Amino acid sequence: PGAGGTEACDWAGMLYRMYSMFCEKNGYSYKIIDEQKGDEAGIKSVTILISGYFPYGYFKGETGVHRLVRISPFDSNARRHTSFASVSVTPKIDDNIEIDIKQSDLKIDVYHSSGAGGQSVNTANSAVRITHIPTKTVVTCQVERSQQQNKDIAMAMLKSKLYAMEKAKLDKEKDSLKGNIVDINFGSQIRNYVLEPYKLVKDVRTGYETSNATKVLDGDIMGFLES
Template identity: 45%
Template sequence: KGEFDQRNAILGIKQGAGGVDSQDWAEILLRMYKRWCEINNFTLEIMHISQGDEAGIKSAIVRVEGEYAYGMLQAEKGTHRLVRISPFDTGNRRHTSFSLVEIMPELETEEELIIDPKELRIDVFKAGGAGGQSVQKNSTAVRITHLESGITVSVQNERSQLLNKELAMKILQSRLKEIELLKKKEREAKIKGEHISADFGSQIRSYVMHPYKMVKDHRTDLEISDIDSVLDGNIDSFIEAFLLKNIEKS
């Protein structure tokens, strides 16, 4: 059992390689986690969402509230790969898309790291809606960059710049804590600021819709052929297999 396993989780989804298909895939994953939360009586709150150009989303950050949310969702951290006939390809060709899922613990105020304001660059901009529409006339969206690690957090959900800044700082704190936990776990300085690349070779799970139907977790080798059920939030088998494997390792 980890120090923060019982906590709420901050879950981030980012489109990877694959253009509009990967943006659509990121939105499908967001729906999968929404359904998983409903099934498990967890509360999901959207903190930030960036709409895709044609379809789907470029990124989203959500808060998952419930006991052991962080401990369970650690099984989802990594790159998720989708293989299907693209609905956006007029030639009906098979496409491979990637999305990166990040999981961080929600921190209590007293646990937050002390960050020197000089280590931060804060930019404000107008929040954009789908297709580049401006949803705000004022610059309420906030982007915070942690200069040392290169971590960037953008939030445009709230109506005021102040609330967006507070939310962005909260997410940045969780990201920095996650890096600290990785450093502690791995005992290797190289973990600091390391970013998992959301493209070929780094996927934790593949979701194949064509030429056959199969979801395979590459860490546990668990395979489930009912991909529709998995995408409808039934991912507990994958989570349990991952956690059991981790217990066996330790």
């Protein structure tokens, strides 16, 4: 989540629900790799692995900032609030692709897996956090009961992130040669979801839009993925 505190955490949770419902309706399977619950509502972050037909091809366009405008359910004065959440999509790297990661560049921490409300999932230190020191990239996994399984999944995630970072760097260099650099950050959202004072979901890149915001938040996003 970005700007907006509890609002942003709730919005991140709504986006997770939107993507999970899309998967369920379209034959994709998904698995939660790591999840950090919000203090009052929603989620601070969630990492999911999506499997099925060409998932990266469909979802890669979702990378960027998503902006929500609505009457806040957390505001007793029923004022309109704007919230932001960021989505990052990286491909699962084929095992045959070599990503050189030095062991000396890694900091590996293990800790107790925690469930809802901070309750311990098990008594063993099975959850794994890996920090790639040169890039400050952090990945965590606590979905499995085995520390080794969580470590393997976290390493695969790290490889995917480093691969995506290197690809983005090369793409940016190519774009700079073309004079076409677009930064994705808060304030330059890729899609607006307006629920008040009217209903409209619009992709600012393609211009694709629909007034049926409820349907979109219930997972009907194929039009946006294909636009």
